[in-house]
Amino acid sequence: MTVLRTFGRTVAAEWLRLVTVRSTWVLLVLLALAVTALGALAGYDAAQGAGFDAPARTAWDDARFTLLFLLFGLVALSCVATASDYGTGGIVPTLQWTPRRGVLLAARTVVVAGVSVLVGMLLLTVAAALVAVQADGLGLSPDVGASTLGDTALVVGSGTVMGVGLGLLTRSTAGALVTAIGLLVVLPLVLGNLPYETLRTLAEHLPGTGAVVVVFGEGPSPETTAAQGRLTLLAWAAGTLLLGGLRLLRTDATR
């Protein structure tokens, strides 16, 4: 019982931590502007191209690509929200006030990933709505909407959990961001285009590739399926959170 109460209090405190630093709001505002603009552009494009060849096409499908931008932005948010405690030394009071590190880990993960998922679903809906209002032929089908938002939750949720893990693992905002960009963008691109079979296989199992596969439904090779992409994302989230969590739980709380 007391653990649950402590968890509840820690969630409330983590929420306050997240919303009382400027970097959170700067990132969210930039992300909202970017995704809104992209949604508006996608809608404009859809309205121009007259013939809607595929009858099943919806506004959700045209807005789906913004999910990649949401992923990058919210992973950055999760890295900053987790690692900044180490850069500022704030980890000392944090652990002094919440010495049960498992509780802190759970609360921080839930708050950062939870807020990110909600923001991601909201902004993706905005982008889809911007497409729908401009392109008459494209509707907001509830079924497609549910599956798109489900994918958003999965991609953003696993990406931000990975960001929390990286923040705890590197204990450095820059280190976490660089690692995240490497895993999501640079390595999949570079390794995936090298003439070495092993490296290309490795690239297929990086989270960046997994996200692209889930978002666009197809991967670098014909065999990669969206299910594989989901699995890749979840595995990276679990692995980095485990390693970062172990570092938090097992080692001294140095900056």
Next chain:
Amino acid sequence: MISVRGLTKDFGRVRAVDDLTFDVAPGTVTGFLGPNGAGKSTTMRMLLGLDRPTSGTATVGGRRYAEHAAPLREVGALLDASAVHPGRTGRTHLRIAARTNGIPLARVDEVLDRVGLTGAAGRRVKGYSLGMRQRLGIAAALLGDPPVLLFDEPVNGLDLEGVRWIRSLFRECAAEGRTVLVSSHLMSEVQLVADRVVIIGRGRLVADAAVGEVVGAAGRRVRVRSPRADALARLLAERGEVTSAGPDELDVVGLTEAEVGTAAHEHGLPVHHLAEVAGSLEAAYWSLTEGEVEFRGEDAAAPEQEVAG
């Protein structure tokens, strides 16, 4: 009640705290003294569960810190005043602390008032002076109205008025029955407020006693001035412990005034001044921690000087 038992901490091959055992009783201010690098901060960090002991235990109120359901109601501590997110306001910092331990938010304004930060509470910590950050850290320590308070070098960065204020705060807290442990590398800072001192050097316990006892045991010495101080020093060094106390001046421990005077007379050495010097805590501290200092400058041998670090 703070209880430290066989506490040991290794950082790689460095033994920062070495089999330390002591208790801190309620209703007293206890000075936690030692030169820089002696292991004071590491001991406090282990008390707060921030560092994991290599062996031994550190408990507060009979439990390890992390086992308390609401630790801020048991132990208030200020370790490193600059370890605060600079982008939040002082008030927000304290609100977060209050949330974590289920402390009513009204308490935030009470402690802000007690440390004199009400006017600055709405400003970002970024703009605080070190003294203001110390006050903010003290406010956080007082937030849960805890029976045990730990302060690591709290006087750093405070101006004279701040130093006076913090001393009276310690006395008030002890008078309210709280256990107060205050670390410092300067004896003079602790001398005026502490009832007891726990002195460590190189991670080991050097003394754990009432202030008066420490002074009585180790501070007393004889000061003698002679134009032939060198010869006198050689002579006296056979019988007691001699240190230079300035040009032509010696401090002698372990001999009485009469013994020093008689010895000088027997060897025909002139004496211009001879007096017994009452022990000061500073001198006692120095003699106790001599040889326990990790880094020592060439000229750090006089008791009046700060311990080098």
